[in-house]
Amino acid sequence: MKLEFDIASGDFSQAGQASSRIKKVLKQLQVDPKVIKRIVVAVYEAEVNVVAHSLGGQIIAEFSNEYVEITVQDCGPGIADIGQAMTEGYSTASKKVRDMGFGAGMGLPNIKRNTDELSIESTVGKGTCLKFKNNLNG
Amino acid sequence: MTTLTPYHAIKVDPDKCIGCTHCMKTCPTEAIRIKNGLAAINALRCVDCGNCLRSCPVDAFYVEHDNLHQIEDYKYRVALFPAVMIGQFHEKYSEDQIYQAVLKLGFTHIFEVEQPISLLVNEIKGQVREADSKPLISSFCPAIVRLIRSKYPSLVDNIIPLKVPHDLAAAFAIETLRKKGIEREEIGLFYVSPCSAKMAAVKRPLGEKESVVDGLINMKDFYNRIMQVISKDQVEDTSELRKHLRRDGILWSLPRGEARHFKQKSMAVDGINNVVKILERMENDNVPDLDFLELKSCHQGCAGGILLTGNRFLTVERLQKRSKRYPFIGEDDLGCVDCNAIEPTLKGEPILPNYVFALDADRMKALEKLQKMDRILCQLPGIDCGACGAPNCHALAEDMVQGKAKMTDCVFLQNRYLNENKIDVKRATRNLENTWGQNRFDADCNKKGGRNEGF
Incomplete structure (x- = not known):
């Protein structure tokens, strides 16, 4: 079972659609609510990241009996220092983005906190690929 | 918690239903299907919000209730109604005239549900103080509690596990009468309900073992009967019966009636479709830092209850005016009544999720x-x-x-x-x-x- 979502850059009003749809599927699979919450929070953060920082991207969710695997691929500036980006409170978000209530520098740390496995690959000037995986049985 | 077939007060009259699509389209849990030209409600999904009843063009939905004649079986007959009931009546009728009409219908005692509200306020404040995971969600509206159980199971732990106010009010009424030497067996307690959700909650309560009320009266029916007997003349003073009523109680079932006790760290949302949007956000951890969330299924809170008569905004307006005639809650609001005797009746059992939207348990x-x-x-x-x-x-x-x-x-x-x-x-x-x-x-x-x- 696979779901794909295109995420447009700068369209904050649409952020949350992928996580809502993924949430609905997880509920239909009767996944424990606490497990759902972690996944949904991580996907939502990833969605906002694509909207706020990239030039657009895609989220793919693959569901199996035991796991959900999320791939977030974007075109965009890429992350120069991943270690720094993983630090709570570190943000490169513009003032405009911050004024909308985003860009507090909690995105990637929050994703890490809410996922079982996380890998980030990024090439400056090209884009970022984020992969994470959560066990559906907690 | 034992699994019982869910009880719903809303029924479809097969003689009236024309099998259109209005109710089916408006149901927030997609609980309705059309079969053989009639609306069929899926009892597992229905949360008793009453949207179907509101949208029906031919009035084919009705709410089951007990017959008023049942009160004759009891020596003492108590009418227990929420303060919102009074808000339906035109300003030309005084509270005394309405109360006197209720007595004329055969009741011996009258209690408004929100009289012991100070106990509830204190209890909720205490729970909010001690909560690890905030915001806490009010358990006031039974339709919302049911909605969260089935559609937002991750949020059940945020619901304050309290009994519904009418149970507390019933305990208060019984305790008050006991002080006067009246035994429980002699009392017939009749709850006048503003909506189908509260009716269902009385018949098959969530978060508690059984309800203490003896009978259920449909507020629309009650209103009609009062209008038939109400006097337009000066009547005797009944204010003694309302001496425990407070401004906070009268406002409780209206928008922000609960939330106002938590000032800025609270939010109030009314209308089930609006509530759904907030709960979706809350599941995504995407709501501001709040202590208390008041969620009511009907627009304008209980003033918009499906069993009320008249315009909900006028009802709110009248209740706000009425509330100004009453003092705020204070220390010894309940006077002679032993609070220790009724406080244990406040706490309900924890509310568990009900996975009706899962496609399969496997x-x-x-x-x-x-x-x-x-x-x-x-x-x-x-x-x-x-x-x-x-x-x-x-x-x-x-x-x-x-x-x-x-x-x-x-x-x-x-x-x-x-x-x-x-x-x-x-x-x-x-x-x-x-x-x-x-x-x-x-x-x-x-x-x-x-x-x-x-x-």
Whole structure:
């Protein structure tokens, strides 16, 4: 079972659609609510990241009996220092983005906190690929 | 918690229902389907919000209630109604006139549900102080509690496990009468309900073992009876019966009535469709830092209850005016009554999730069903017309994978199958009649619906 979502850059009003749809599927699979919450929070953060920082991207969710695997691929500036980006409170978000209530520098740390496995690959000037995986049985 | 068949106060009158799509389209949990030309409610999904009743053009939904004659079985007959009841009456009727009319109907005692509100306020404040995970969600509206259990199971722990106010009020009434030497067995406690959700909560309470009320009265029925006997003359003073009522109590069931006790760190949302949007955000951890969330299924809170008469905004206006005549809650609001005796009645049992939206308890099977749904959705037109008897294409696909519907229920697919000579016209007609009833496709100038609808 696979779901794909295109995420447009700068369209904050649409952020949350992928996580809502993924949430609905997880509920239909009767996944424990606490497990759902972690996944949904991580996907939502990833969605906002694509909207706020990239030039657009895609989220793919693959569901199996035991796991959900999320791939977030974007075109965009890429992350120069991943270690720094993983630090709570570190943000490169513009003032405009911050004024909308985003860009507090909690995105990637929050994703890490809410996922079982996380890998980030990024090439400056090209884009970022984020992969994470959560066990559906907690 | 034991599993019982869910009880719902809302029923469909088969003689009145014309099998249109209004209720089906407005149901927030997609609990309604049209079968054989009639609306059928899925009891597992229904949360008793009453949207169907509001949207019905022919008034085919009704709310089950007890007969007022039942009060005659008791020596002491207590009318227990929420303060919102008074808000329905035109300003020309005084509270004394309304109270006197209730006594005329045969009741010996009158209690407004919100009288012991100070106990509730203190208890909720205490729970909010001690909570690890905030915001706490009010358990005041039974439709919201049911909605969260089924659709937002991750949030059940945020619901404050308290009994509904009418149970506390019943305990308060019984305790007050006990002080006067009246035994419980002699009392008939009749709760006048503003909505179907509270009716269902009384019959089959959530978060508590059994309800303490002896009978249920439909507020619409009650209002009509009061209007038949109400006096327009000066009547005797009944204010003694309202001496424990406070401003906070009168406002409790209105928007922000609960939230106002938590100042800025609270939010109040009314209208079930608005509530759904907030709960979705809350699941995503995407709400501001709040202590308390007041959620009410009806617009304008209980003033918009489906069993109230008149305009909800006028009702709110009158109640706000009325509340100003009463003091705020204070220390010894309940006077002679022993608070220790009724406080234990406040706490309910924890509320557990109810996974009615899961496709299958077995994850492998659920995944297969999801994939099947995806394939079916490729075939469906995606215009959500409702002609299949399900509210939208997605719901039809779900019904199909659950074995409750078939491909030919979709009129678009059926047309394709006809063109491809896969089925004949006779069978196609029969399929449609299964959903919409016999003779549904004949011309009939007198049929209800269409031009006869009351819009």
